[in-house]
Amino acid sequence: LWEYAFKRILEVSSLSLYDIALINATWTNFTDEYFQCKKYESQVMRRSDAKELINRARLAKSCGVLKDEVKVEIGHIGYHSCLCHENFQHPSFGYIMNLYQNFEKGFLPFTGGIMDQPAAVMELIDLISSLYAERDLAQQQKELKKSSKTKGK
Numbered sequence: 221l222w223e224y225a226f227k228r229i230l231e232v233s234s235l236s237l238y239d240i241a242l243i244n245a246t247w248t249n250f251t252d253e254y255f256q257c258k259k260y261e262s263q264v265m266r267r268s269d270a271k272e273l274i275n276r277a278r279l280a281k282s283c284g285v286l287k288d289e290v291k292v293e294i295g296h297i298g299y300h301s302c303l304c305h306e307n308f309q310h311p312s313f314g315y316i317m318n319l320y321q322n323f324e325k326g327f328l329p330f331t332g333g334i335m336d337q338p339a340a341v342m343e344l345i346d347l348i349s350s351l352y353a354e355r356d357l358a359q360q361q362k363e364l365k366k367s368s369k370t371k372g373k
């Protein structure tokens with residue numbers, strides 16, 4: 221199963237910039253509420269000004285529209301649309317997250333030790349691991365800010 225899921229990625233000896241860009245975008249899409257546009261739209265759907273709100277949000281974020289200018293930048297890579305765009309969803313993202321979670325539990329996708337795993341697999345794990353670390357750091361900083369604010373009162 222693993223070998224099937226990663227066949228496309230393993231065709232290259234290491235991760236392509238394309239894969240990294242797509243994984244970053246898909247991750248951000250999942251972890252940042254700002255890009256969960258469908259969710260937002262269903263939340264405001266019942267409001268009388270729903271149409272206006274949704275249109276305004278879509279216009280501001282360039283949902284579903286590829287623009288000439290960069291709309292979002294992650295790790296020096298520019299994206300020309302809101303990250304909710306279907307072009308920015310990595311087709312193997314679910315498998316990659318599975319791979320990472322299994323690795324965390326001590327299961328390697330291929331027989332042997334860490335040194336026996338294909339380079340791309342370890343790069344994927346490193347990438348997801350750094351994304352988690354970044355997210356945790358951002359959360360900690362947010363909480364720190366919050367607690368220092370309440371202390372100041």
Ligand SMILES: [Zn+2]
Pocket residue numbers: 255257281282283284302303304305
């Ligand atoms: Zn959007």
